[in-house]
Every structure is written in structure tokens, then in C-alpha cells.
Amino acid sequence: MKAVIPAAGLGTRFLPATKSQPKEMLPVYDKPAIQYVIEEALASGIDDILIVTGRNKRSIEDHFDKSYELEYTLQKAGKDRVLKQVRNVTNLADICYVRQKDLKGLGDAILCAERHIGDEPFAVLLGDSITKSPQLCTKQLIDVFNKYGKSAISIREVPCDKICSYGIVEADKVEGNVYKINSLIEKPKINQISSNLAIVGRYILTPDIFDKINQTEPGFNGEIQLTDALSKLDGVYGVKFDGKVFNIENRLEWIKSSIDFAMSDEEFCDDLIDYMKRFL
Numbered sequence: 001m002k003a004v005i006p007a008a009g010l011g012t013r014f015l016p017a018t019k020s021q022p023k024e025m026l027p028v029y030d031k032p033a034i035q036y037v038i039e040e041a042l043a044s045g046i047d048d049i050l051i052v053t054g055r056n057k058r059s060i061e062d063h064f065d066k067s068y069e070l071e072y073t074l075q076k077a078g079k080d081r082v083l084k085q086v087r088n089v090t091n092l093a094d095i096c097y098v099r100q101k102d103l104k105g106l107g108d109a110i111l112c113a114e115r116h117i118g119d120e121p122f123a124v125l126l127g128d129s130i131t132k133s134p135q136l137c138t139k140q141l142i143d144v145f146n147k148y149g150k151s152a153i154s155i156r157e158v159p160c161d162k163i164c165s166y167g168i169v170e171a172d173k174v175e176g177n178v179y180k181i182n183s184l185i186e187k188p189k190i191n192q193i194s195s196n197l198a199i200v201g202r203y204i205l206t207p208d209i210f211d212k213i214n215q216t217e218p219g220f221n222g223e224i225q226l227t228d229a230l231s232k233l234d235g236v237y238g239v240k241f242d243g244k245v246f247n248i249e250n251r252l253e254w255i256k257s258s259i260d261f262a263m264s265d266e267e268f269c270d271d272l273i274d275y276m277k278r279f280l
């Protein structure tokens, strides 16, 4: 299966940090956010990755490219451990890039991937959302897609006052954490939907989504919304995700994500706890 990682957005919710730097390159503890996303795809069994970028996103390509000067300098200085880390990033995956020329929404970004994807089901992992759980979010979706043969999207409950920040779905439980989706609305007003199940930013899509996107009129914010195209598909399943989700364009979630990953690092967790105690 191939994966598409949309990463063209301007990051306006995190200005001025994202003025000249892609939000996907913001560091989360010791790696740029998009590296976590690519590692999730790889660990889920996907090794063909297309990133949809835009202008001012060159540093994403540079991060996953070879850095001769850096490698040479580290090698000469005998910094073998860091050198290995740098080379691991370069060799992580074969990544292709396509640019979204006009920022016309997530649906339009997915359309930029049509030629690369062809007529196969594919995964979408939003480049600004990191998930953390023992069971990989994307792998869970692949399993549900393999069982039901329909598009599958990751969902989770959010507080009711947050539903206007997400794509929200109404769904009926099928079994375990699997739901059949009845309706979807992108960033609804509180009185538009009686559900708090939000789309997480991980999808397995059947290729007929491209036709549906082409038939989709501009929606929320005047953009072509993937959520609106999804509601035209014949059958979509939701998989309730019980891990952690960090949307790094949200400053609070971005800080939480760095703390969370730092706490998983034995080298720093005790010092971090000591520091945080001062605020309690």
C-alpha cells in the first residue's frame, strides 16, 4: 500500500514559528513532527510515500536527503552515534514529492496524489498529526480495510466544545472499536451534529475517492474538504483510536507532545519531572 502525507498547509495557527519554517518540521522532542508520521507509515508496513508539499517546504525534502557535509564533519570528529542517527533519517524511506500549487483544501491536496496512487487503495496520514499508542493507528485501519473492503478512518471522542475544530462523524458500532459511519461534517457548529466523534487524521481510502473529490464543491472555509468527499463514498468505517493524538499546529498539544516523548526517554525523564515539579 502507498501512503500520502499532505504537508502543504501554511501553518497559520502557529505563527510566527511557522513564518519561514514548515509546521511539519517543528521539532517534537528530538525529531521533526513529520518524521514521526513517516515512521508510523513504515511501521504499519507502508514503504512507498508521497508527500504533498508546497512553496516554503524545501526543508522537508532536505531533512530526508543525504547531507554530505554534515556526514563528513561528524565522521571526521568521530561522532559515530550522531552520524548513525543522521544516516538513519536519510535511509528511512523512498519518498516522492508533489506540490499543491494553490491551497484549496485537504481534498484538493489528496487529488494531487492521484497520478502517483493510480487505482489502488491508499493510506493518508496528515503531516501535522502525531499518534502514539502500542497499536499503530494506521495499522489498525489497514486491518479493518482488509476485513470490510471499504474506506476506513480513525476517530476519537473530543470534548463537545472542540467539535468545531474537527471533521465530526455520526456512527453506529459494528464490533469492538469498529463503527459504520452514517454522516460526516467538516468543522460543524455545535447544533449541526449530535456526536463528538472526531476524525483523527489517519485514513485508508479506496481510489474512487478521487472521483468524489472532483464532484465536491468548496465547503468549510471555501476549500475542497476531504470530509465532504468521504460522505459521498459508498460505505466508510470508523475505527476508534484509544491512543494519544497530538496536532502539532495546536501550541498546547505541541508542548504536550514534546513532554510525552521526552518522558519516554530514560536519559531525561527524571530531570524533566524535577523541572515540572516547580510548577505544581
Ligand code: G1P
Pocket: 106, 126, 129, 165, 166, 167, 168, 186, 187, 198, 199, 200, 201, 226, 227, 247
Ligand atoms: C483536518 C481535517 C479534519 C480532521 C483534522 C484532524 O483538519 O479536515 O476533518 O478532523 O484534520 O486533525 P485541519 O486540522 O487540517 O483543519
